[in-house]
Amino acid sequence: MVTTPPSRHHAPAFPGTIAISGAAGHFGNLVSRRLHRTDDVIAIDARNFDQRPDDVAHLRSELRRKETRDVFRRNEIQAVIHLGPHHSEVPENRGGDSFTSALEDFSRLLQYCDQYPVEKLILLSSANVYGARPNNPQFLSEEAPLLAPDLASLRDVDMMAQSFFWKRPDIETIILRPVNITGGVGSVMARYLRLSPVPKLLGYDPMIQLVHEEDVVEAVRLALAAGHRGIFNLAGPSPLPLSKIIRRLGRQPLPVPQVLAKTILGHMSRFGKNEIRSTYVDFVRYVCMVDDSRARSKLGYKPRYGLDETIRAVDLWE
Numbered sequence: 001m002v003t004t005p006p007s008r009h010h011a012p013a014f015p016g017t018i019a020i021s022g023a024a025g026h027f028g029n030l031v032s033r034r035l036h037r038t039d040d041v042i043a044i045d046a047r048n049f050d051q052r053p054d055d056v057a058h059l060r061s062e063l064r065r066k067e068t069r070d071v072f073r074r075n076e077i078q079a080v081i082h083l084g085p086h087h088s089e090v091p092e093n094r095g096g097d098s099f100t101s102a103l104e105d106f107s108r109l110l111q112y113c114d115q116y117p118v119e120k121l122i123l124l125s126s127a128n129v130y131g132a133r134p135n136n137p138q139f140l141s142e143e144a145p146l147l148a149p150d151l152a153s154l155r156d157v158d159m160m161a162q163s164f165f166w167k168r169p170d171i172e173t174i175i176l177r178p179v180n181i182t183g184g185v186g187s188v189m190a191r192y193l194r195l196s197p198v199p200k201l202l203g204y205d206p207m208i209q210l211v212h213e214e215d216v217v218e219a220v221r222l223a224l225a226a227g228h229r230g231i232f233n234l235a236g237p238s239p240l241p242l243s244k245i246i247r248r249l250g251r252q253p254l255p256v257p258q259v260l261a262k263t264i265l266g267h268m269s270r271f272g273k274n275e276i277r278s279t280y281v282d283f284v285r286y287v288c289m290v291d292d293s294r295a296r297s298k299l300g301y302k303p304r305y306g307l308d309e310t311i312r313a314v315d316l317w318e
Contacts, residue, residue: 022083079120132288182313183213197254211236212305233290
């Protein structure tokens with residue numbers, strides 16, 4: 001199903017030069033609304049996208065379908081932004097079929113970029129791919145290994161993008177790895193912090209980095225500029241201990257022993273219809289913080305939202 005923009009009724013079906021894969025989710029909507037002011041935008045997503053701006057064209061199709069290939073074949077798409085399922089409102093408890101689907105979808109998207117005159121590819125990954133581990137340094141650089149055992153699909157997509165970086169050096173491939181995003185995107189950390197009370201492991205109080213969703217949108221916009229390529233961590237304002245973030249949200253911590261943490265977290269998240277994998281306990285036990293100096297120096301990225309605004313954005317989700 002192809003939905004054409006009303007304001008361009010007599011124009012070609014896809015007049016844009018930027019294609020956004022996974023655009024119908026909350027974050028995709030934010031990116032579309034930011035970019036359509038200066039560029040033509042094509043939204044590719046099998047879901048409804050009724051809230052898109054009037055001049056954003058929408059291809060309601062999966063990435064592996066012929067209709068999507070035809071969009072690349074018939075249009076001069078200069079840039080592709082892949083958001084993927086990790087940055088939608090889908091809970092993180094997908095099974096093996098969805099894992100395979102995520103890899104196949106991104107593989108097909110890379111084929112389109114390889115075969116057609118795409119100049120820029122941006123993947124929105126996550127800093128969580130590094131993994132929360134007891135021996136992590138205080139801040140991880142982009143060269144750190146990807147060791148998160150429970151983010152296999154996102155980790156493998158990230159690694160596929162890295163391989164494409166070397167396969168097609170003429171295409172400016174960028175991987176953005178933001179820390180825990182707050183706002184309406186439904187990130188795992190934000191969903192955890194929305195629990196009430198918030199289960200907190202006895203004896204652990206790791207430093208946590210948060211970034212406002214609008215700052216990540218701005219980073220995507222900056223990454224579109226010609227000449228940028230590579231991997232970039234994205235952080236927000238200064239980190240805080242988990243206990244202080246919970247207090248600033250006006251919530252009460254629920255002290256739990258480590259042996260019961262996974263059971264309690266899984267039960268509370270299901271009860272609140274806010275599903276969180278119990279294996280994410282490591283992210284509220286160990287440090288997983290990143291150094292984003294490369295994004296600041298190369299992309300000109302600088303978070304505009306302060307600490308209080310970023311923390312309060314946890315409750316923007318509905």
